[in-house]
Amino acid sequence: MPAVCPLRGYAWGVAAPFICTVVNWPMRDLLGQPSILMIYLLGVFLVATCYGFGAAILASLLSAPLFAYYFARPIFSFAISDLENMVGLAVMIVVANLTSNLQDKARQQAELALQRERRTNALYQLSQALADASDQMAVARVAVQHIYDQFGAQSVLLFADDQGKLIYPDGDPLACSLRHVSLSGAQGAFQLDKDLPQSTPDSPFFYPLERSQSALALLAIHSQNGPLDADPNLSGFFATFRSLIAQTLQRLHFAEQAKSATLQAETEALRNALLSAISHDLRTPLTRITGAAGALIESGNDCTDEDRQDFGKVIFDEAQRMSDLTGKILNMARLSSGKIILHQDWNALEEIVGSALTRLNNSLLDRPVRTQLPNSLPLVWIDAVLLEQVLINLIENAIKYTPAGSPIDISAEKLPTGLQLVVSDYGHGIPKNMEEKLFEKFYSLETETQEGGVGLGLALCRAIIEAHGGSMRAANVVGKGAAFIMDLPLLEPPILNWEDAGMHTV
Structure with missing residues (x-):
């Protein structure tokens, strides 16, 4: 509610009795003196309603002599001969004063209620804005803006760097409306963890924001009317303001700690899974290589050429298996870090599928592979080597997890x-609700079997497809087993100009 000018109120306190006199005078013969007194009382009441207790008292004090002079017998005289008029005038003054006092209190209560409503709304808006803040800089912007809106004061929220020194929020002018701050003075308030007053008339007030016995940041405020917490009317409101900002900073601090702890736990779990998977997958080939090499050494000259060939084949196959495992881990690391470079070119899908099947000839001895590749398929802009690796991984999985033949x-x-x-098989399918789990790193359906892998194959396949801008998912197909579905984007292939190439159609 806007403030009322005191002079204007007292002016109405003077004018109201004369207005009531002007209204009463033409009707003095029709109205009785009690009614005339009620009109004066109404005027006092209206002045009290609009302009407060002081103006109402002035109106009541003026109403008495005006009534006595114009309406109480003898008229045009301040003497009152009628006891009834004297009692009525006294009652009017008392009632006017009581009414004015009650009305003034009601008006003050209304203003206080309105002020509380405004402050509650301001705190609600501040809490809503802080709830949407995702980092310290966002909190600084909200704090500076709301402090200016509610208190008309310039401010800045200072945070400490890694060495504990306070710095300005660089690069964001909205987060700082106050630049002339002594960082040494601010640093002292921050380290002492207590409010410090102005050192000079132009310097700001420092308010450390603390939660759980530790300072999180420092709020510097420059107000023309002195410290905000010095005014009893603003002290609690400003303290709540600071508390909300400090709570938000603490929430962000705890969220960052939780995120760091979660990341550390995930990293530790990933490391353990990697060590477990690698140790499991390397144990078998190393054991076979060691056994074959030991047998070859111990047999010496007694070893036949056929035995040497068998031992050599075991050593070669197991070394190749270890090399493939190491390659998968390195490729997964490159794809996860975004450091892998795609060597894309226009390729025919039929050629990539054929090359993958050729490399798997020894593994597909009794496995019929049925391809359905229409002749109308367009060229695709892909890295042929990586897509071929995807197909090899999927086919090897089908061989490993489906019945022979x-x-x-x-x-x-x-x-x-x-x-x-789509690459699909005729096995037992994917267990329920495990379609996404299969693509997690180091997860394998049969991690304890000798044929189990490190659990990077499908994760690597999805990473390669996504690096091409596509997507990959797993599903069960009715009448079959598991299907791995890859969606690749299609680009417009180049138009070949045979004449420019020196070739002519016949």
Whole structure:
């Protein structure tokens, strides 16, 4: 509610009795003196309602002589001969004073209620804005803006760097409306963890924001009207303001700690899973290599050429297996860090599928592979080597987890959204609710079997497809087993100009 000018109120306190006199005079013969007194009382009441107790007292004191002079017998005289008029005038003054006092208190209560409502709304808006703040800089912007809106004061929220020294929020002018701050004085308040007054008339007041017995930041405020907490009317409101800001900073601090702890736990779990998977997968080939090499050494000259060939094959196969495992881990690390470079070119999907099947000839001895690749498939802009590795990993998985002799299907089709490539098998399918779990690093359905892998194959496949801008998912197909579906984006292939190439059609 806007403040009322005192002079204006007292002016109405003087004018109201004369207005009531002007109103009463033409009707003096029709109205009785009690009614005339009620009109004066109404005027006092209206003045009290609009302008407070002081103006109402002035109006009541003026109403008495005006009533006595114009309406109490003898008229045009301040003498009152009628006892009834004297009592009525006294009652009017008392009632006017009581009414004015009650009205003034009611008005003050209304103003106080309105002030509380405004402050509650301001605190609600501040809490809502702070709830949306995702970092310290966002908190600084909210704090500076709301302090200016509510208190008309310039401020800055200072945070400590890694060495514990306070610094300005660089790079964001909205987070700082106060630049002339002595960082040495601010540092002293921050280290002492207590409010410090102004050292000079132009210097700000320092308020450390603390929660759980530790300072989180320092609020510097410059107000033309002195410290905000010195005014009893503003002290509690300003303290709540600071408390909300400090709580938000503490929430962000705890959230950062929780995130760091979660990341550390995930890193530790990933490290343990990596060590467990690698130690498991390396143990078998190392044991076979050691056994074959030991047998070859111990047999000496007694070893036949056929035995040497067998031992050498075991050593070569197991060393190749270890090399493949190491390659998967390195590729996964490169893809996860974004450091791998795609060597993309226009390739025919049929050639990539054929190359992958050729490399798996020894593994596909009794496995029929059925391909459904329409001749109308367009060229795809991909890294042929990496996509071939994806197909090899998926086919090896199908060989590992499906009954011997069961077929493997490879199909592709052009969709409005891109090219879809599917590798499906005729095994037992994927366990319920495990379709996404399969793509996690170091997860394998059969980690304890001798044929179990390190659990990077499918994770590596998805990472390669996503690096091409596509997506990969797993699903069970009715009448079959598991299917791995890859969606690759399609780009417009280049138009070949045969004449420029020196070739002519016949």
